[in-house]
Every structure is written in structure tokens, then in C-alpha cells.
């Protein structure tokens with residue numbers, strides 16, 4: 001249901017729409033700064049400092065108090081981030097626009113990293129040079145999510161120009177490392193970034209994403225025994241070779257049966273997310289064409305649901321279930337019983353969910369609907385930063401942004417400028433309605 005805008009709201013929407021060219025220019029400026037996500041943990045930084053400084057300058061221009069800092073490196077033993085991850089040259093930004101008091105505070109968040117554009121020849125235009133064509137802006141990160149990051153900022157500038165003083169504080173936060181590990185938003189939460197609720201400007205197509213799945217990745221190594229592959233081998237108990245690739249079939253079979261079991265279980269299914277799943281993604285084994293492979297390792301991508309998070313707020317219960325199931329299958333094999341599987345787990349990216357009837361959900365959906373953009377309550381099957389703010393920052397955070405996720409991570413990524421402008425106006429409206437004026 002749409003409601004008529006108040007005259008003050010009309011003014012803000014008008015100013016947001018008038019800022020169309022500025023919005024396009026800002027997205028282009030952000031796209032030109034290379035903040036490609038790290039592929040390996042020690043990838044050197046690129047233009048992160050310049051990008052954050054440029055956001056900081058604009059935020060200071062509307063009276064925000066800006067905090068720009070490089071988090072301490074993460075240490076070993078933190079299950080939620082890669083070991084020894086360094087933030088040198090990758091500052092995080094948190095800015096506060098103090099309200100007049102008595103209103104609810106609002107976090108506006110976006111990540112500054114974008115996935116690699118891949119080969120240049122896969123693109124019709126230079127991925128680091130935003131091009132405006134047919135009402136669409138093209139370039140790496142325009143919708144995931146330098147577009148949303150820019151429209152959140154221009155929304156604040158529109159409020160400032162309209163002379164609107166919000167009652168609650170606005171916290172604008174731009175972080176790194178969403179695409180790689182989630183370590184940036186976690187560092188922001190650990191730094192104290194909080195609000196009564198939050199909006200992450202991911203490209204939701206004006207939906208409100210209230211949940212996502214989490215991820216945890218095991219590398220399961222199957223042991224064999226090397227030997228000449230052209231020579232008949234005695235039984236392994238008499239010193240014969242064992243083919244680790246063939247033994248890996250036992251692990252793959254156990255994964256397949258567990259996936260089937262999960263499909264029928266209520267706790268592995270969700271009203272708006274894809275079911276929990278285990279997908280084998282990498283297999284490595286073998287050393288020589290004429291040698292029995294002495295080892296074979298299988299990497300899996302495990303997607304788990306908010307309901308599967310254990311009482312400690314981790315995937316440990318999910319891990320135990322998977323380990324027990326696969327080890328049991330391995331134990332039925334005499335060789336593997338004597339040569340147990342070796343398990344290594346990568347960082348645990350924990351999912352989160354906010355209630356579908358959280359008041360901010362209504363606020364953003366109504367604000368968008370009042371501008372002719374009808375969205376619904378939904379979720380994203382893949383993890384995103386809203387989960388860290390929700391789970392660890394005690395800031396119930398949804399994602400709400402422009403259209404275009406279909407081209408996220410793809411070549412020729414694009415976003416509709418109309419959609420960006422409407423997102424900007426809707427966020428300005430939502431901020432007024434949430435924080436109070």
C-alpha cells in the first residue's frame with residue numbers, strides 16, 4: 001500500500017532525483033579505483049585507501065565524524081577469519097552523523113571490494129571505466145556494490161541539502177573483504193560499529209533480504225599407498241599399493257547420501273533460502289601416470305542455514321555431523337579404518353536472519369513502494385555482510401538495494417541508473433521514517 005509523501009519527504013525525494021548525475025559520477029569514480037577482492041590472503045592492496053579517503057571527504061562535507069582505520073591483523077585460532085589476515089592498506093570506514101536525539105539509529109553499509117573482472121576480452125567495455133549506455137551503467141562493481149554504496153551516500157547528501165535533521169544517528173560504514181572472507185565487516189563490528197538496525201545496499205532489486213546461508217569448507221584427505229601401477233599388487237595387508245582415488249569414492253558416496261538425507265529434513269530447509277547443501281568442488285590426487293595415487297583430497301563447499309548455527313554461534317555442530325557421517329562410512333572399509341581420513345576446515349562464515357516482520361523491513365519496503373518500486377521479503381542464498389552486523393554487532397541488518405544482481409560477478413556487469421536513483425531516494429525516505437525528523 002502506498003502512502004502520500006509529506007512535503008518534506010517530497011523535497012528530499014526531489015533532491016535525491018536531482019542528484020542523478022552526481023550519483024553516476026560517484027559510481028564511476030569508485031569503479032575507476034581498483035579494489036579487486038583478494039584472491040589469496042596476502043594479495044597486496046590496490047586503491048582501497050584512495051577510495052575510502054574519497055568517501056571520507058564527502059562524508060565530512062555533510063558534517064559526519066569519520067573514523068578511518070586499519071584493523072589489527074587477525075591471529076591464528078580465530079575460526080571466523082583466515083589465519084594472519086593483514087589489513088595493511090585496506091582501511092575500514094565508519095562515519096557518524098549525529099542525530100538531534102530521541103530517534104532510532106540506522107547503519108548504512110556497503111563493501112568496497114569487487115570480484116576480479118576476469119579477462120578483458122570478455123568485456124565489451126573497460127571494466128574499470130564506467131560507461132553509461134541505454135540507461136545502464138556498465139563496469140566492474142556497479143551493482144555489487146559500488147552503485148549501492150554510492151546511492152547510500154548520495155541519500156545522506158540529499159537529506160543534508162534538504163536541511164533535514166534526523167533524530168537518530170546515521171552510521172555509514174564502508175568495509176573491505178566481503179567477497180573474500182567477511183573479515184572486513186567483522187573488523188568493523190569488533191571496532192564497535194553498531195546501530196539500532198541496518199541497511200546493507202546489496203543489489204536486492206528493492207526486496208528486503210532478511211537472511212542468508214553460511215559457509216564452511218572442509219578439505220578431506222584420503223590416504224592410499226604408492227606403488228607401480230603396471231605391476232600386480234599384493235593385498236595392502238601384505239604391503240601392496242592402495243589407490244587413494246578409488247578410496248575417495250567412499251567419501252563421495254557418503255556425501256551424496258548425506259545430501260539426500262538433508263533434503264528431507266526440516267532443519268535443513270528454509271522458507272525462502274535454498275536448502276543446506278554439501279557440494280564437492282575440488283578434487284586433487286595422483287603424482288604420476290604409472291603410480292598408484294598415495295593421496296586424494298576433496299574440498300567441499302558446505303552451505304548451512306541460520307537454524308543450523310549451534311549454541312556457540314558456530315558451524316561446529318554441522319561439522320561434527322558431517323565428520324561423523326563420513327568417518328562412519330570410511331570405517332566400514334578395512335584400509336580406511338586403519339588409515340583414517342584427515343580433515344582440515346577453512347574459516348567458518350556464519351549466517352544470520354532477522355525476523356521477517358522486523359519494523360525496518362516494513363519501513364524500507366513501504367518507502368520503495370511509495371516511489372513505485374514494489375519489493376518483497378526474501379533472502380540471499382549466498383552469504384553477505386548483513387550477517388556479521390546482525391549476529392556479532394547486535395544490529396539487525398537487512399539488505400536493500402537496486403536491481404541487477406543477475407550481472408553481479410559476471411562480465412559486462414551493469415545497473416540501471418533509474419534503479420540506482422530510486423534506491424537513493426528510497427533510502428533517504430527510509431532514514432527519515434526510521435530515525436525520525
Ligand SMILES: [Zn+2]
Pocket residue numbers: 111144145178202384
Ligand atoms: Zn556484494
